[in-house]
Amino acid sequence: MALPHQVVQVSAVRGPELSVQIAGTDADSVDYWKLKRSTVTGGPYTTIALSNVGIFLDSAVQLEQTYYYVMSAVNKDGEGPNSAQVTFLVNAVLPDAPVHPFAAHYDGLLVVVGVCFPDPAHIHQFRFKRSFTSGGPYKVVWVSADPIFQDAQVSFGRTYYYVVSAVNVNGESPNSAEVLMIPMPEPE
Numbered sequence: 001m002a003l004p005h006q007v008v009q010v011s012a013v014r015g016p017e018l019s020v021q022i023a024g025t026d027a028d029s030v031d032y033w034k035l036k037r038s039t040v041t042g043g044p045y046t047t048i049a050l051s052n053v054g055i056f057l058d059s060a061v062q063l064e065q066t067y068y069y070v071m072s073a074v075n076k077d078g079e080g081p082n083s084a085q086v087t088f089l090v091n092a093v094l095p096d097a098p099v100h101p102f103a104a105h106y107d108g109l110l111v112v113v114g115v116c117f118p119d120p121a122h123i124h125q126f127r128f129k130r131s132f133t134s135g136g137p138y139k140v141v142w143v144s145a146d147p148i149f150q151d152a153q154v155s156f157g158r159t160y161y162y163v164v165s166a167v168n169v170n171g172e173s174p175n176s177a178e179v180l181m182i183p184m185p186e187p188e
Contacts, residue, residue, distance in 0.1 A: 004030050004073035004080035007054070012069055012088040018169050019059040020088050024071040030054075031075050036082065038068045045070055045082070061090045063170070092170040095123060098147065103162055103181035109155070111181045114148035115164045123166045131161045134178065138163055154183050 007024040015021035022035055035056040036045035045068075049056050054071070061067060066089045070082040098115035105111055113128055128149040129138035138161075142149045147164070154160060159182050163175035 003078050004075050006081045007033065007071040007073050007083040010069070010071050010083045010086050012067075012086045014090075014093060015057050015059075018061060018063070018090070019057050020061055020067065020069075020090060022056045022058060022069050022071070022086070022088075024054050024083055029075055030073040032073075034072045034074060034079070036070045036072070039065065041068050041085065041087070043068070043070075063090055063092050065090055093168075094171050095166040095168045095173040097174040098126065098164045098166050098176040101162065101164055101176040101179045103160075103179040105181055105183050109152060109183055111151040111154050111160065111183055112148060113151060113162045113164070113179070113181075115176050117147055117166060122168050124169065125167045127165045127167060127172065129163050129165070129175065132159070134161050134180070136161070136163075138175070154181075156183050156185050158182065 010024040012020050012022045032050050032052045033054045034047050035049040037048050038045045066087060069086050072082050073080045098117050100116040103111055103113045117123060125143050125145055126147050127140050128142040130141045131138045159180055161178050161180050163178050165175050166173040
């Protein structure tokens, strides 16, 4: 048997929360892979993880820092050469604004406000904001992990304007589009 060939097709993408996901493939018989990292292009590299599937999640990263990664394959005969270097800048990616906001009036003085969010798994909270004036200023009236809020602090005949923002580990999104609701008494 011989040393493994160089790991090919190494890629780095933003992982969940504040992390970088690195993956590589190799056609040889490999016992495990080594992930090495540096903050300087060209190294020196420090081994930060071992994996038997060639996929790594580097959670020990900081915002606005560039990292340089290489991978090597290891078999019973030893370690192969480092892969080509991949570069990844960890930047603060804020969530997109929530979409399709809605408001509905239900039995009695209760307004339900909600939004759709394509990937709520990476959202820590939704901030529901209300104003008495179109365009704001808005006041945060509820914070929740759920994209739906029941506002019971309303009065009949008054106009309420709502927007919603999403918050992840990097910060707060822009506000959603504004929706309005005028609670009215139920017909007799």
